[in-house]
Amino acid sequence: MKKIIIKREATERESEYIREKLTDYNLLTAPPNQEYIYKNINLVLRDDKNIFGGLLGKIYRACLHIDTLWISKSKRGLGYGKQLLDEAENIAMNEKCTFIHLDTFSFQAPEFYQMNGYEVYGVLDQYSDGVKRYYLKKVIE
Numbered sequence: 806m807k808k809i810i811i812k813r814e815a816t817e818r819e820s821e822y823i824r825e826k827l828t829d830y831n832l833l834t835a836p837p838n839q840e841y842i843y844k845n846i847n848l849v850l851r852d853d854k855n856i857f858g859g860l861l862g863k864i865y866r867a868c869l870h871i872d873t874l875w876i877s878k879s880k881r882g883l884g885y886g887k888q889l890l891d892e893a894e895n896i897a898m899n900e901k902c903t904f905i906h907l908d909t910f911s912f913q914a915p916e917f918y919q920m921n922g923y924e925v926y927g928v929l930d931q932y933s934d935g936v937k938r939y940y941l942k943k944v945i946e
Contacts, residue, residue: 843864846869847859848892859874860889874890874907897945903945904944906942908941911938912936915939918941924942925940927939
């Protein structure tokens with residue numbers, strides 16, 4: 806019998822394999838949902854040569870989880886973040902999602918999300934450096 810070990814770093818291929826296996830398990834064991842789809846949402850803000858930002862997320866069980874939203878420093882404050890959120894919301898509505906959820910740290914953009922209709926439903930505030938992690942959601946119709 807081969808020895809089983811725990812590696813401290815996974816390759817991208819190993820990480821993707823683990824995510825796929827969890828998704829497979831979830832599809833087999835989660836309560837049935839007529840609206841169930843699983844789809845990646847990958848929006849990119851760019852010109853011909855450069856990437857200036859993007860929004861990455863997943864639709865599952867009639868909701869959209871926004872995993873990543875980034876805008877380059879040179880393009881912040883120009884409305885591109887709101888445009889990405891609006892586009893993601895349009896996609897979510899077209900896919901019959903009922904809500905969007907995400908998390909952000911206090912040094913990132915909780916106020917930005919709140920200004921765009923997201924409400925805080927949870928906060929982790931036990932980080933040793935005083936940083937807080939906000940969990941936000943937005944009900945869509």
